Amino acid sequence: MKVRLVKDDINSNYKVSLDDISKEKDFIKILEDYNIKYKKTEYFKDFFMYKLLNINSKFIMILQERASNYIKYIEPVSIYSLPIQIDDINGEVPIIYPEENKNYITLGVLDNGIAHIKYLDPWIKKVHTRFLKKDTSTTHGTFVSGIALYGDKLENREMVKNEGFYLLDATVLSSTTIEEDELLQNIALAIKENYKKVKIWNLSLSVKIGIEEDTFSDFGVLLDHLQKTYGVLIFKSAGNGGNFMKRKPKGKLYHGSDSLLAIIVGAINNERYASNYSRVGLGPKGTIKPDLASYGGDLLLGDSGEMIMKGVKSFSRDGNLASSSGTSFATARVSSLATIIYQHICKDFKDFSDFNPILLKALIIHSAKNTDRNLSMEEVGYGIPATSAKILSYFKNENIKIFNGVMEKYQEIELNGSFFEYKKDIKVKITLVYDTEFDYLQSGEYIKSDIKIKDFSENGRNLTRKFEAKLARNKKIVLYSDSDIKKNFTLIVEKID
Missing domain, CATH: 2.60.120 (Jelly Rolls)
Known part of the structure; x- marks a missing residue:
């Protein structure tokens, strides 16, 4: 039984996973005996999590005494928010529009919403949300989507060889914080309700707990189950860390970035080094994670201890050009790459029966190369993928x-x-x-x-x-x-x- 406590042992929400699900009734009885409020979330059959509300180490000690033989772990529920810095900058790029009578596939953007600005509105095919518009911030999702569609044009260099495709705005995060169980449930519902039309998904969100050496996280397991069950391919960000501000080594990949079927993406900077904030692998049991890397900008420690951002370009929710840094934005380039490749080889634009996530993953990984800085696999996986045109040339x-x-x-x-x-x-x-x-x-x-x-x-x-x-x-x-x-x-x- 693994136990992780919050700092200063203040009352908090904890999640509990059971090793032996046949003991579930015994576990519930203990909670009821001590009047502990709880919530059960079942992600799929026999895979569930209990959230215990407002407890501390005193009750955890009781669980250790009475249930340690069938509890796998107890740890704080991760709270997710988007403390992202997006700065408006000067400039603009030409708007691209869908061509008449041309088939496009759709990239699903699991995020905090996409603003209907002039650059993106022509491409937003559908909105999937359980939040009111007033409760949706659209900051991060707009920036991600801008890179997916306009990344090369914004940076004035060819990294993906961008083309147009539709977007599904799958809003799984509101403008406020959200706890892990609700976020994961929102992701699962978005994919379950849209998988027949959307096969490629960008997930630039993380639950901010480092991965384990020997155990795959609930988030990672859920992502693998969703991809197996619904025949989709997920591109997931490696996660950002601030250890460079304390002159400490980089932290491990976040939970969810240990998904084996998903393609996990780290970030490199303009100098072709791994970005200071880009978290590192390997995955549990020595699995190769991250899989790839792409350009995500950099964050630096200034002489006076301040953070300096050398960001990538995209759009703010107000429709202006903007700058920010993160593995989120490296991920958007690679999910865009996969979408374009599939758009070219897809024959069934109605039911997408010819979608092959294993083929797409193999093509992109095969094309990947390390930078001339000879970065470690823990930083960038197999390296930086080639452009869509280069990968499509493999077929000839x-x-x-x-x-x-x-x-x-x-x-x-x-x-x-x-x-x-x-x-x-x-x-x-x-x-x-x-x-x-x-x-x-x-x-x-x-x-x-x-x-x-x-x-x-x-x-x-x-x-x-x-x-x-x-x-x-x-x-x-x-x-x-x-x-x-x-x-x-x-x-x-x-x-x-």
Whole structure:
């Protein structure tokens, strides 16, 4: 039983997770015996959280005495707010409009709302909210959406090769603070009610608790469950930290950024270093997190102890150009990239039956490269992805083979002799991405079944593998697994010099 207390042990709301759900009635009886007010939130079957209201260590000691054998953890409920600095700046960019008779797909923006300013209004397809307009601030969501649609134009450089697409304003956060259970429930409902039309989601919000070494967070587990259940792909920010202001090392990724199916995005600055505030991995059990990084601006410690912002450009809710910094905005670039790629390869603009999140994830990760600063995987994952045009060129590149399939315990991939140019061996870059079943209750291994690549990549359990190797002409690529659980996979093999 893990226990984390609030500072100074003041009365607060705590969340409790049970290791043994068969003991739920016993747990409730203890709460009722001591007149503890509580709220249960069930995110999906058998995965729930109890929020205990206004308690302190005295009652937690009682739980330790009476229920430690079936409680997994007790910790403070995280309260989320958006203490973001957005500064208006001078300038403007041309407004882009949807073309008549052209099909567009929709990016879902899970945030605090999108303002209907002139730059964004033509693209807002739908609003999903449970908040009154007067209770919605639209600051952060507007800035995120501006980068998703106009990022390259605003910075006057090509990072994504932006194109237009529709936006779903999924307002999951009001202008005030919100507790973790309500935020997670709002995210789940937004995806559940819109997944048939919206397949790619930008989630630039975090619950501000650092991830664990061995346990996946409730937030991360929920995001994995939503993606498996509804067939969507989520892009999640790594989270921002202020340790640089105290000259301390960077903090760990926030809860939610340990989701294995989501693409987690950190931030780099103009000098191609990881941004001071961008939180770091790896994920629980050595999993690769963050997955990628992109340009998010920088925050610096000034000589007088003040914070200096060297921000990226987007829009304020008043429709002006504005500046801010954060992994939120790096994430918006990468979710935009995925949306554009899918918009080009999508054939079914009605039901989106051809959506393949594993393929999209593999394409983007395969394209990613480290900066010339040789940053660590803990900072930027696989690196900074290529533009949409570069990634789309893979489909016509004779040096690249893309294999999509379903496997259980064993799969052979054979490349014909012409791919090798009939040489004895060639140097290749290989990327494997797959999905699997998860043990959401974490009674055993969270990743129930992994895929390894014989003789090339066999260490660890992770849903992504990327490496360079020499491949002999007569050697098949052998994928194997430790169980017969069916797994969708994409394997990309690129011949390199």
